Amino acid sequence: MVEKRPLKVGVVGCAGRMGRMLVAEIVATPGLALGGGTEIAGNPVLGSDVAQQAGLPAAGLVVGSDPRALFKACDAVVDFTLPAATAIHADLAAEAKKILIAGTTGLTPAQQEIVTMAATRTAIVQSANMSVGVNILLGLAEDAARRLTETYDIEIVEMHHRHKVDSPSGTALALGRAAAKGRGVDLDSVKKIDRDGARRTGDIGFAVLRGGDVAGDHSLIFAADGVRFELTHRAGSRRIFAKGAARALLWSRGRKPGLYSMRDVLGLG
Amino acid sequence: MRIGVFGAAGATGKEVVRRILSTPGLVLSGGTGRPKSADIGKDIAAAAGLKPIGLPILADPAAVFAISDVVIDFALSSATIQHLKLAAKAKVPIVLGVTGFKAAHRTAIAQAAKKTAVVEAPNTAYAVNLAMVYIERVARVLAGDFDIEIVTVGDRKLPFAPSGTALQLVDAAARGLGVKRDNALVKVRDGDIGVRKPTAIGLHNIRGGIRPGNSQRGIFFGDSEVIEIAGITSSPGVYADGAVIAAQWVKGKRPGHYGMREVFDLG
Numbered sequence: 001m002v003e004k005r006p007l008k009v010g011v012v013g014c015a016g017r018m019g020r021m022l023v024a025e026i027v028a029t030p031g032l033a034l035g036g037g038t039e040i041a042g043n044p045v046l047g048s049d050v051a052q053q054a055g056l057p058a059a060g061l062v063v064g065s066d067p068r069a070l071f072k073a074c075d076a077v078v079d080f081t082l083p084a085a086t087a088i089h090a091d092l093a094a095e096a097k098k099i100l101i102a103g104t105t106g107l108t109p110a111q112q113e114i115v116t117m118a119a120t121r122t123a124i125v126q127s128a129n130m131s132v133g134v135n136i137l138l139g140l141a142e143d144a145a146r147r148l149t150e151t152y153d154i155e156i157v158e159m160h161h162r163h164k165v166d167s168p169s170g171t172a173l174a175l176g177r178a179a180a181k182g183r184g185v186d187l188d189s190v191k192k193i194d195r196d197g198a199r200r201t202g203d204i205g206f207a208v209l210r211g212g213d214v215a216g217d218h219s220l221i222f223a224a225d226g227v228r229f230e231l232t233h234r235a236g237s238r239r240i241f242a243k244g245a246a247r248a249l250l251w252s253r254g255r256k257p258g259l260y261s262m263r264d265v266l267g268l269g
Numbered sequence: 270m271r272i273g274v275f276g277a278a279g280a281t282g283k284e285v286v287r288r289i290l291s292t293p294g295l296v297l298s299g300g301t302g303r304p305k306s307a308d309i310g311k312d313i314a315a316a317a318g319l320k321p322i323g324l325p326i327l328a329d330p331a332a333v334f335a336i337s338d339v340v341i342d343f344a345l346s347s348a349t350i351q352h353l354k355l356a357a358k359a360k361v362p363i364v365l366g367v368t369g370f371k372a373a374h375r376t377a378i379a380q381a382a383k384k385t386a387v388v389e390a391p392n393t394a395y396a397v398n399l400a401m402v403y404i405e406r407v408a409r410v411l412a413g414d415f416d417i418e419i420v421t422v423g424d425r426k427l428p429f430a431p432s433g434t435a436l437q438l439v440d441a442a443a444r445g446l447g448v449k450r451d452n453a454l455v456k457v458r459d460g461d462i463g464v465r466k467p468t469a470i471g472l473h474n475i476r477g478g479i480r481p482g483n484s485q486r487g488i489f490f491g492d493s494e495v496i497e498i499a500g501i502t503s504s505p506g507v508y509a510d511g512a513v514i515a516a517q518w519v520k521g522k523r524p525g526h527y528g529m530r531e532v533f534d535l536g
Contacts, residue, residue, distance in 0.1 A: 227507045229399060
């Protein structure tokens with residue numbers, strides 16, 4: 001049997017918190033090999049070793065500042081940076097015909113259009129939450145909401161660390177959107193995030209808990225008379241996003257051009 | 270459509286009686302109670318807390334088969350084999366809401382299923398069957414990366430373990446992982462158990478309280494993340510709902526061995 005050459009992966013923003021986790025995950029995943037990393041010009045880490053930045057033994061790859069060179073040197077690039085940068089990286093991926101895994105959130109419609117256009121020329125996996133578990137939960141949430149009739153009330157409970165500034169969490173809202181879609185309703189018309197009184201029929205209620213250093217717990221609860229159905233995800237650390245990115249990388253190898261999501265990666269349809 | 274109810278004086282049997290009597294198009298043909306118990310001869314509707322309808326609870330299941338299109342069985346498992354033989358003889362479909370089957374029950378189901386339609390339904394709640402389907406689906410996607418444990422909570426009076434439902438959850442996980450139940454199931458962990466095998470399916474049977482909210486839960490433990498899928502029931506009426514749906518579904522079906530997954534069209 002001919003051993004397949006590992007997929008060579010570059011990380012843009014490789015010295016940030018998420019970037020370092022991605023580097024460590026790529027090094028630890030069979031079938032993937034670290035191909036390099038970049039940071040923005042002026043960052044003091046430029047010129048240091050990419051792997052060492054992630055707390056690993058030196059890999060002989062220096063942190064560069066030219067993403068175009070990174071795309072050229074690698075088979076695939078992972079991007080958990082910022083929306084404006086992701087739009088640029090999508091163009092570079094299309095130009096070099098290399099795979100892009102984008103975990104960036106909050107793209108403007110114009111930025112998203114650039115990514116979508118780039119995906120006509122190369123394979124791009126884009127997901128606001130790369131975690132395998134959360135994506136499984138999102139898929140089940142929509143299916144369950146379609147199957148469990150209106151006799152079930154839908155509620156969402158989430159808990160995060162005391163420092164989190166936004167509420168409800170993006171993942172809680174995504175769960176709500178998935179459930180609303182399954183029900184055939186618009187989340188904005190049934191969302192209840194400040195309940196202070198009786199429940200209104202058809203509402204999707206959100207209970208938000210904050211405290212300690214909880215990385216992120218989410219429960220979607222369907223409750224009817226005498227019966228409940230619950231889907232829960234608990235995150236232990238942000239490492240799950242890096243693990244999901246690694247899974248997306250292995251899956252994307254040899255894919256035709258197209259804009260894919262983690263649902264495609266996981267085969268959830 | 271005429272439906273008979275075995276175990277008509279039990280907690281779930283009474284709920285089934287109420288459902289049948291309140292559903293247009295359904296007729297309660299008759300029911301049985303435990304032989305020699307005080308329930309025999311009582312009015313079946315009165316036993317369920319309703320106005321009497323002049324139908325006594327019988328001791329003889331054959332008499333109920335003779336006047337029914339379908340029978341729903343929530344009696345004790347000690348009577349199941351006899352019920353299956355009678356169902357086959359009368360060619361009347363039967364919905365088995367009974368749990369706690371042994372090898373002899375399996376043989377009896379297979380035999381009866383050659384002559385009539387048998388729905389084996391240790392748990393008739395839709396939410397619990399949905400949980401099973403999802404456990405299988407997720408196990409298939411995550412095979413090798415996540416460890417699967419099944420946790421069930423049951424009433425203190427449940428006299429055996431694991432329950433039929435718990436084993437169905439284990440089987441769902443095993444199908445998803447592509448392994449055989451006997452090679453995967455771990456029921457006891459005590460002492461020098463060694464490292465957990467990736468294909469193991471741990472089963473935990475919690476017992477306590479009276480109607481504590483029976484829960485059937487599949488837990489997937491990954492690296493830094495956990496997924497839980499749970500069906501929780503707190504009233505026998507939920508089982509009765511599913512059993513009546515199964516009875517309506519099975520009428521006119523060919524002989525065979527069916528499950529709630531087919532009844533609920535869960536794919």
